[in-house]
Amino acid sequence: MEENKIYLERISNLxxxxxxxxxxxxxxxxxxxxxxxxxxxxxxxxxxxxxAIERAAHSIKSSAGNxxxxxxxxxxxxxxxxxxLDEDINYDDLIxxxxxxxxxxxxxxxxxxxxxxG
Amino acid sequence: xxKIAIVEDNPDNRLLVCxxxxxxxxxxxxxxxxxxxxxxxxxVPSLILLDISLxxxxxxxxxxxxxxxxxxxxxxxxxxxxxxxxxxxxxxxxLGFDDYITKPIIDENLILNSIKNLIKD
Numbered sequence: 001m002e003e004n005k006i007y008l009e010r011i012s013n014l015x016x017x018x019x020x021x022x023x024x025x026x027x028x029x030x031x032x033x034x035x036x037x038x039x040x041x042x043x044x045x046x047x048x049x050x051x052a053i054e055r056a057a058h059s060i061k062s063s064a065g066n067x068x069x070x071x072x073x074x075x076x077x078x079x080x081x082x083x084x085l086d087e088d089i090n091y092d093d094l095i096x097x098x099x100x101x102x103x104x105x106x107x108x109x110x111x112x113x114x115x116x117x118g
Numbered sequence: 119x120x121k122i123a124i125v126e127d128n129p130d131n132r133l134l135v136c137x138x139x140x141x142x143x144x145x146x147x148x149x150x151x152x153x154x155x156x157x158x159x160x161x162v163p164s165l166i167l168l169d170i171s172l173x174x175x176x177x178x179x180x181x182x183x184x185x186x187x188x189x190x191x192x193x194x195x196x197x198x199x200x201x202x203x204x205x206x207x208x209x210x211x212x213l214g215f216d217d218y219i220t221k222p223i224i225d226e227n228l229i230l231n232s233i234k235n236l237i238k239d
Contacts, residue, residue, distance in 0.1 A: 010222075010224070013224060014134075017134075017137050017138055017226055018137040022137050025133060026130065026133060026134065029129055029130045029133050030130055032129070033128065033129055033130055055173055058171060058200070059127070059128050061200065062128050062130065062131055062200060062221050062222065063128060063130045063131075065200075065221060065222030066130050066131070066134055066222050066223075
């Protein structure tokens with residue numbers, strides 16, 4: 001099973017680019033974007049709008065990639081592809097997995113924010 | 119400072135690109151293709167970073183508009199894409215892009231060097 005953790009080399013890379021404050025900005029921006037896009041994906045499921053699901057998953061994939069949240073990146077990439085191909089599948093279940101993957105990395109991201117608070 | 123425009127709907131990606139480039143270039147940001155087409159005519163940059171997968175009007179469509187416009191037709195455009203398969207470079211060059219970079223942007227030097235190669239002094 002794929003481990004759900006942050007690839008810390010990616011965080012180090014962000015720190016090299018813009019320092020600790022920049023990493024904090026990226027993490028906060030990530031939370032805003034991913035939360036918003038998960039809601040967009042859920043709305044897409046409610047209304048049967050596969051394009052909305054695809055777009056939301058695409059955005060989450062990109063944001064997750066920036067922070068090295070590999071499992072979230074992979075799940076959202078799969079959802080993006082499935083929605084693009086218009087597959088007849090239980091999207092509720094997929095979005096639920098996506099949300100769980102996001103929830104699972106929150107403690108680690110909070111830990112990074114805490115380390116950078118000093 | 120020379121000006122670079124970034125057309126990208128994901129705010130995290132815009133934040134990252136701005137952080138990489140802001141010490142070297144002035145940056146104009148656009149969230150949608152339509153916004154970019156209107157704005158770029160008024161504030162013509164030295165180079166455009168253009169996301170392929172924009173909502174509504176996608177990157178290639180935006181590029182077509184830019185190439186038809188006198189003010190922007192000669193501005194170099196780098197595609198930003200999540201897809202990096204064999205043959206993709208040729209595909210983007212055929213579409214009219216001058217280069218491409220893949221997301222996630224991990225190596226800042228790739229984007230900086232790509233821009234340096236295309237921006238004329």
